[in-house]
Amino acid sequence: MEWDAHNYQKNHDFVFQYGASLLAFLPNSPATILDIGCGTGELSHQMTELGHRVLGIDTSPNMIQQAQKQFPGEKFQVVNALTFETAQPFDVLFSNAALHWITDHKSLLSQFQKLVKPGGLFICEFGGAGNIAKITQAFETELEQLGKSYQSPFFFPSCEEYQPLLEANGFLVELLQEYDRPTPLKGENGLRNWLKQFFSSNLSSLSEAKQNQVLSGVEASLKESCWKDTFWEADYRRIRIVAKRSK
Numbered sequence: 001m002e003w004d005a006h007n008y009q010k011n012h013d014f015v016f017q018y019g020a021s022l023l024a025f026l027p028n029s030p031a032t033i034l035d036i037g038c039g040t041g042e043l044s045h046q047m048t049e050l051g052h053r054v055l056g057i058d059t060s061p062n063m064i065q066q067a068q069k070q071f072p073g074e075k076f077q078v079v080n081a082l083t084f085e086t087a088q089p090f091d092v093l094f095s096n097a098a099l100h101w102i103t104d105h106k107s108l109l110s111q112f113q114k115l116v117k118p119g120g121l122f123i124c125e126f127g128g129a130g131n132i133a134k135i136t137q138a139f140e141t142e143l144e145q146l147g148k149s150y151q152s153p154f155f156f157p158s159c160e161e162y163q164p165l166l167e168a169n170g171f172l173v174e175l176l177q178e179y180d181r182p183t184p185l186k187g188e189n190g191l192r193n194w195l196k197q198f199f200s201s202n203l204s205s206l207s208e209a210k211q212n213q214v215l216s217g218v219e220a221s222l223k224e225s226c227w228k229d230t231f232w233e234a235d236y237r238r239i240r241i242v243a244k245r246s247k
């Protein structure tokens, strides 16, 4: 899937705004940081401003191009975290709202063990168990009416599921929590725009008319639970992790 960096920044800026609270877990002294799934680079930039040396990586060329344009002189690279190699492991692996796009976390955490120094930190937040359950259910129902089935591109784990994965890959848990984070989506078309951006892999095989049918159907079925008078609210649930690589 290729990302629309402009739409992301205009309509989904909440992604990096919420992510800013994760910065509180960074070390106080300057650290080398790999920002995994950096998107358009806002959090990488904030970490640079705090005095850290940051490399932002993302698989989307559009996102990285936009990050480079906004923050010239800062380091960004189009690369997949699963295959990224470095001779210099980082003090901190950081990631906000990205790791749910990677379904194989066994491989991911085994890779992370190589990318972070012994004693270094893995700080992240992404979708936890039950994330966007209402949206997904409504979307699935609409697709089924067209004879299609929903293919989830996501991994939304619980803490119980994730702790053994961390430990099996040499990470000691310092903080592991799940919480509901209902998330406002901008304007009357907020839910529609969100679906177009994030469920594009399921929508792209449909004609434009069928896509609109699905989008309108989802809006109608979520009107009661997710429309809050002037905006849509997505039923986000987060898993937040701070773990240290054992020495």
Ligand code: BEZ
Binding pocket: 097, 100, 126, 127, 131, 132, 154, 198, 236, 237
């Ligand atoms: C999330 O941040 O939880 C999320 C974003 C896009 C699609 C699915 C989940």
